[in-house]
Amino acid sequence: MSAEKITTQKVNFKVFRFNADEDYLPYYENYTMDITSEEVVLDVLNRIKWDHDGSFSYRRSCRHGICGACAIKVNGRSTLACKESMATMIEYFGNDITLEPLSTKRAVKDMIIDKADFWDKHASVTPYLVADIDECPSCENLVSPHDAEELNEADLCIQCGACHYACPVVEVNSDFFGPAAFVAAYRFESDVRDSDGERLINVNEEKQGVWDCAKCYECAEVCPKDINPIEKITKLHQMAFKKGVAKNNVATRHAVGFLHSIKRNGVLDEGGLVLYSEGLHIVKHIPVALAMFRKGKIVPPWGITKSDKLDEIQKLIKSSSTVKF
Template identity: 35%
Template structure:
């Protein structure tokens, strides 16, 4: 029986069964929605009550894993991060993220962005391989240097920015906001020395110069990463480098060992409560 806080909402779902459907089609499922219910909760309810074969991808339910990116009421969002009530509509239209092939129902094929992401060398590139394999200490970095890339490191690779980008919509060769933003995340890290190698990857039609600042990627990013800003700052870096105005500094060195004397009033650690077998 419906409580006073429940509301009847129609989930308007884009369905596609490979091998059975020639084209995706829409299907309506009516469910009772309670306050605080997310779109992801709604999908589980639809699956439980009326569409057992409905497929989507989700995992953490708290906006961390980036699995449940979907087109919800015309906007790319995380299903777990979107409450039905905030949509302000009795109809919740859910479709797979556009600009990605559909594997089934609401499951997009995200492999192309992961492949492009890998091409951007998204890790610290340095010569001291031995130190990286077997670290002695951390690399030195100031809070100000950290701020230069911290925002971009919050990316969860959900693909919402790629679904919103109008350039990605027409240009399959364009790398897109997620991989480019992550390339800049490492280019602006003072511990990294891979700018020249990434510049070679970024040259050409697939690089940042295809971005003309529609700004949609930043508007829809569920983590506030602002890929559009990263891409513009990357362009500034590339132009500065071309004009030889970019300051080239060696990557941050390993921090020195702390010096001074050890305090003698630090209590000893308690004995282990669990012993290894």
């Protein structure tokens, strides 16, 4: 038990309210409460329902960070309500706290959202083990501790949706699988027992797959289980190259193009990279390139200042490369 004294402070809550059956538009209800340093966000949700308005609705179940039901947004930050202490939220945001569902546009009633898009995407990455397993095995199917480590804790995901609804790409591109689905895909792709041949190809397809990740690290920041989804997304990129399923498209050429550029110059040849990635499609960049050229923002290939000691870089590329495309 902590020996620290329990403290109390007044907090103003602005709470998203909406009932899809009755309301055209959502509105916000204000509540002011004394919050102790021991309370978690879920305690606040409970107190709103129990002390202020019995019709207030939210999902909850285990209260132990296992079921993933109670994720909401606190001041725009995806949060697992049963795990997040109010003290931390006050430290982050001060005494004016806004409680909203994970996605306001998907709200059904108050904090409850329609999570169908999340589950549809989760289901479409084959989130289960695909293996030819003897129905009556004579011994256990052993996985060594070393092989189990390859999962990198992806199996800890509780499908709370915190990362999915924090991802800016999910909001813009409805085809994008999103970080949680990629974690599920990685969890089984990295399992030595799995033999599915389609999953990795599927999560590497343009528009829906890992290549549309904007690398903003929002998912890593919000995950209540510290799974670091973008690390798994990066590993899925790498796996695609290692297992030879990476297609020759603008996204993969963009990644490989860095190697070519570094090999040649040490530094990046920005124009060369775009040309290598886009091929003939480079014409669509001409208007912006011209505007940049007029402002002295384009350096021709022959004008690039190469890295000093380029031979060292080239030597390292030769000796340390682990992938071929």
